[in-house]
Amino acid sequence: MPLAVAEISEWSDLFVASAGATAALAGLVFVAISINIERILQLDGVPELGMVTLLLLVGVLVVSLFGLIPEQEDHAFGIELLVQSVLWTSFIALLTARSASGLGQGEGRLTSRVVLPLFGTVPYLVGAVMLIIGSDIAMYWVFAGMLGAILAAVMNAWILLVEILR
Numbered sequence: 750m751p752l753a754v755a756e757i758s759e760w761s762d763l764f765v766a767s768a769g770a771t772a773a774l775a776g777l778v779f780v781a782i783s784i785n786i787e788r789i790l791q792l793d794g795v796p797e798l799g800m801v802t803l804l805l806l807v808g809v810l811v812v813s814l815f816g817l818i819p820e821q822e823d824h825a826f827g828i829e830l831l832v833q834s835v836l837w838t839s840f841i842a843l844l845t846a847r848s849a850s851g852l853g854q855g856e857g858r859l860t861s862r863v864v865l866p867l868f869g870t871v872p873y874l875v876g877a878v879m880l881i882i883g884s885d886i887a888m889y890w891v892f893a894g895m896l897g898a899i900l901a902a903v904m905n906a907w908i909l910l911v912e913i914l915r
Contacts, residue, residue, distance in 0.1 A: 757816055757826050760888055767895055768813035774902060775806040781910040788913050794848035795913060798862060801844045802905040805869040805898040808837045812873065812895060823887075827880025830891065834873040841866050865905065869898025 782789060782799045789795045815821075815829045848862045876890030 764813040764816040771806045771809040797844040797848035805902040831877035838870040865901035
């Protein structure tokens, strides 16, 4: 007997809140990038870091919008999430590789450029697969991906706004 998955509709308040919050945060990241655009363009890998940051936030927005589709089956949401996650993870991995290639040996920024995006991509993939197979903890993985993406994006936004000026 398959495990009962929490109804997607039970998560609608979270999806509404995260859609609004991430749209606002993405706007703030655009402002941060525009304020420091000259400095960002001078530093190897930093423009890519900016794009990764925006993609992490837009990823949460897209997941939230998929989660708000009325009367959607869990399996359908899992497939949508899987497709979105594979596309987002692939694009973020490409940008992350380009961003990390600009770092010299021993630079601590490697963690922020490589590890942080994993928190906003991998949990979605796990959650998507778990939704498809009907696991009762799938939505908690989706939530972990949303939270990881927001936290990683906020940390990257700080780098784009403040740290690059040091």
